[in-house]
Amino acid sequence: xxxxxxxxxxxxxxxxxxxxxxxxxxxxxxxxxxxxxxxxxxxxxxxxxxxxxxxxxxxxxxxxxxxxxxxxxxxxxxxxxxxxxxxxxxxxxxxxxxxxxxxxxxxxxxxxxxxxxxxxxxxxxxxxxxxxxxxxxxxxxxxxxxxxxxxxxxxxxxxxxxxxxxxxxxxxxxxxxxxxxxxxxxxxxxxxxxxxxxxxxxxxxxxxxxxxxxxxxxxxxxxxxxxxxxxxxxxxxxxxxxxxxxxxxxxxxxxxxxxxxxxxxxxxxxxxxxxxxxxxxxxxxxxxxxxxxxxxxxxxxxxxxxxxxxxxxxxxxxxxxxxxxxxxxxxxxxxxxxxxxxxxxxxxxxxxxxxxxxxxxxxxxxxxxxxxxxxxxxxxxxxxxxxxxxxxxxxxxxxxxxxxxxxxxxxxxxxxxxxxxxxxxxxxxxxxxxxxxxxxxxxxxxxxxxxxxxxxxxxxxxxxxxxxxxxxxxxxxxxxxxxxxx
Numbered sequence: 001x002x003x004x005x006x007x008x009x010x011x012x013x014x015x016x017x018x019x020x021x022x023x024x025x026x027x028x029x030x031x032x033x034x035x036x037x038x039x040x041x042x043x044x045x046x047x048x049x050x051x052x053x054x055x056x057x058x059x060x061x062x063x064x065x066x067x068x069x070x071x072x073x074x075x076x077x078x079x080x081x082x083x084x085x086x087x088x089x090x091x092x093x094x095x096x097x098x099x100x101x102x103x104x105x106x107x108x109x110x111x112x113x114x115x116x117x118x119x120x121x122x123x124x125x126x127x128x129x130x131x132x133x134x135x136x137x138x139x140x141x142x143x144x145x146x147x148x149x150x151x152x153x154x155x156x157x158x159x160x161x162x163x164x165x166x167x168x169x170x171x172x173x174x175x176x177x178x179x180x181x182x183x184x185x186x187x188x189x190x191x192x193x194x195x196x197x198x199x200x201x202x203x204x205x206x207x208x209x210x211x212x213x214x215x216x217x218x219x220x221x222x223x224x225x226x227x228x229x230x231x232x233x234x235x236x237x238x239x240x241x242x243x244x245x246x247x248x249x250x251x252x253x254x255x256x257x258x259x260x261x262x263x264x265x266x267x268x269x270x271x272x273x274x275x276x277x278x279x280x281x282x283x284x285x286x287x288x289x290x291x292x293x294x295x296x297x298x299x300x301x302x303x304x305x306x307x308x309x310x311x312x313x314x315x316x317x318x319x320x321x322x323x324x325x326x327x328x329x330x331x332x333x334x335x336x337x338x339x340x341x342x343x344x345x346x347x348x349x350x351x352x353x354x355x356x357x358x359x360x361x362x363x364x365x366x367x368x369x370x371x372x373x374x375x376x377x378x379x380x381x382x383x384x385x386x387x388x389x390x391x392x393x394x395x396x397x398x399x400x401x402x403x404x405x406x407x408x409x410x411x412x413x414x415x416x417x418x419x420x421x422x423x424x425x426x427x428x429x430x431x432x433x434x435x436x437x438x439x440x441x442x443x444x445x446x447x448x449x450x451x452x453x454x455x456x457x458x459x460x461x462x463x464x465x466x467x468x469x470x471x472x473x474x475x476x477x478x479x480x481x482x483x484x485x486x
Contacts, residue, residue, distance in 0.1 A: 008362065035166060048074040050185070053101060054091025056281060057242055058124055060193040062089045063182030065123065065150050071185060072154045082110060085119045085157065085259065090126035092212050095384055098126055105140040116483065119160050121145060125212035128169040129388070134149035135165050147198070147213050148172040157171040167250035171199075171214030177444060178223040181230070190239040190436050190466050191238040194227050196265065198285045200244035202284060204311075205322045205390035206352065206383065216244070218251040221268065228272045237434055237466055238277040241269065246280050247287035264289040270299040275432060275468075279303045279453075285310070285333050286325045293340040304341055305376075305453040308333065309350035309430065313369030316360035317355055320395060327369065346422070346452035351411050355383045355406030370393050370414050376422045378415045382408045423476040430486060435467045456481040 048069050052062040065087065066076055072485040076082055086108055091097040105120070112118045113294035121143040122134055128146040135144055142160045144168030145153060156166035176198055183320050184192055200209050201216040228239055243249060249262040260268075270278050278301060283292075285308055296302045308330075337345055351366060370378075382404035387395045431450040439445035439457050446460050448469070457470045457480055 007370075008017060009437050017391045025449040045460070046074045046084045047077040047082050048085050049077050049080055049088065049386050050087045050089060051104070052089040054089075054093060054097060054125070054126060056193055056240065057089060057195065057244070058089050059185075059392050060182065060195045060242055061124065061150070063185050063193070064085075064177050064180050064195075065089070066183040066185055066386040067155065068150055068153055071421075072157075072365045076183075076185070080108070081395060083118065085121070087121045087123050090122055092125035092129050092208055092383075092386075094386065098130070101126055103139070105134075106397040109140055119143070119248075121160075123147070123150070125208070128171070128212045129208070131167055134166060134204070144169060146171065148175045150177070150377060151175075155471050170238060173215055173217060176217060176219040177259045177288050178219045179472075181227075188465070190434065190437050191240065192231050192236050193242050194224060194226050194231075194239050195242045197243035199247070202245060202324070203322055203387050203390065205395065206311075206355065206386065207318060208386045208389055211388055213244065216248060218249045218368040221258075221265050224265060225268050225272060228276065231250065232273045232276050235466065237275060238279065238421055239269065241278065243282070244282075246283065246291065247283050247288060247292065261291075262281060263289065263295045266292065266302060267299065270302050271297075274301055277301050277303055277451075279305065282307045284307065285330050286323070288333055290340065293336060297340055303451045303453065304345040305348070305451065306337060306345065309349045309379075310366075310369060310373075311350055311352050311363070312355060312358075313366035315359070317358055317362050320356060320391075321352075324392065330369070331372060344425070344452065346454070347373060348377040348379075348381045348453075349373070349375050350435075351381070351415075352408035353380070353382045353411055356391055356397055356399070358399055358407075366411065366413050370411070374421060375415060376454070377419060378411075380408060380411050380415065392470065420476075420478065421480060423478075426450075426452075426454060426473050426481050427476055428473065430470050431481070431483070433458070433471045435465050435469060437465060452483075454481050455479065458483050458485055461485060 048066065050066065052059045074085065088101055090101045108120055112120060115378055120141045122141050124147055124363060125143050132145045134141045143156050143166040145156060145430050145459065148171050149168035152168045156168060159166040177195070197216060197218045199214040203210055213320045231239060247262050251264060252259045252331055266278065266280065283306055288308065296304065310330055311323060313327060317328055334347065337347060342475050353363065358393045383397070385392045433448040433456045435446045435448040435451055437447055437457040439447045444460050446463055447455060447457050454471065456471050457467070463469050463485065469485050471483040472486045475482045
């Protein structure tokens with residue numbers, strides 16, 4: 001069953017160009033949907049309702065949680081009013097996301113006053129960071145569960161059933177949930193996420209993810225490939241391999257006889273089926289290797305799209321951000337992508353305006369890097385300080401808000417120009433489109449994406465969801481390509 005979406009204005013979807021939001025970015029690709037789990041109806045007495053906020057990893061985690069609780073006797077529901085347990089899977093990447101969740105919790109508590117038996121819990125990154133506030137000070141929730149403690153949910157729910165508050169936010173060095181088959185809550189039946197690793201070892205000074213998701217650990221490569229095989233058997237046509245930094249994936253067998261890096265894993269998944277498209281998110285500029293790029297070039301079904309967050313175009317600011325690369329390194333990686341994968345490979349990025357001590361000249365360096373790369377799409381933010389990060393402890397947030405916003409507007413304007421240019425390049429070409437759904441505006445048109453992650457709309461005719469269709473693009477808008485099947 002396809003699920004309803006609640007769309008809130010705090011992050012935008014990967015398929016859309018040039019989203020802008022008002023805070024520091026994060027280490028993994030964001031999404032703008034707040035997703036509500038669809039209903040499963042097997043007649044079980046207890047009903048679970050989940051809302052997922054933030055990045056793709058959170059949506060993937062909600063599928064793991066639903067699988068765990070399904071085994072414990074919970075059906076899912078898409079109606080808050082019919083729920084016995086409400087869970088919000090939260091994002092802590094910036095202040096506005098946290099404010100959104102807190103407001104939602106207050107709304108849900110109003111519902112709880114009319115339904116005293118309702119249990120309310122918070123999962124994910126905010127759970128780890130704000131556990132005492134939620135449980136004790138504001139009394140908004142009954143249980144708080146961090147990203148590495150989802151297996152403990154049955155015990156925690158039992159504690160709450162017994163009249164206690166419950167919390168487990170312990171981070172793990174081993175947990176990958178490799179043996180859990182996710183319930184595909186958020187899927188259109190065509191595309192699915194596969195989590196290949198958890199945590200992050202990159203201590204970017206602006207980012208809270210290492211503190212909320214723990215240290216990096218990679219999932220057993222065989223379990224990743226088997227999940228891809230299972231999805232193909234179920235009729236899925238596309239998978240996205242997820243990790244805070246997929247390029248640093250490194251798994252070794254316990255006997256030491258087998259070792260798999262990201263390029264090798266990517267190839268193994270691509271070889272599952274030539275009809276299975278493979279995407280991945282997110283790459284870190286310091287780690288993406290030529291081996292990964294040559295693997296992408298060898299396999300037509302590995303999509304020619306790379307999210308390569310730059311954050312800034314100035315080397316001094318990159319050093320303050322602790323990104324561990326400078327501008328020349330980043331430019332060399334872009335040139336390698338163009339050399340190995342060709343000029344049509346799409347590149348997207350994250351950019352932060354107004355980071356600590358950024359000067360006007362350094363802001364101009366960001367604009368000039370954008371001119372150098374000509375990104376297909378970008379997530380653009382102005383910097384806002386996140387508690388507990390290195391920047392909050394060591395650096396002064398000294399760029400005035402009005403300057404941050406003005407610089408962000410200039411970044412957005414530049415990206416809109418580049419997105420239009422990149423879209424225009426696609427006009428007059430035939431693109432292979434994987435149909436994902438109807439167009440939002442018309443049931444007579446279908447919507448899908450090409451290898452470069454561009455959205456293409458075309459007349460439905462006899463085609464349907466899950467088909468591969470060759471489409472001749474005849475025009476473009478700011479965010480979409482328009483064409484006809486050929």
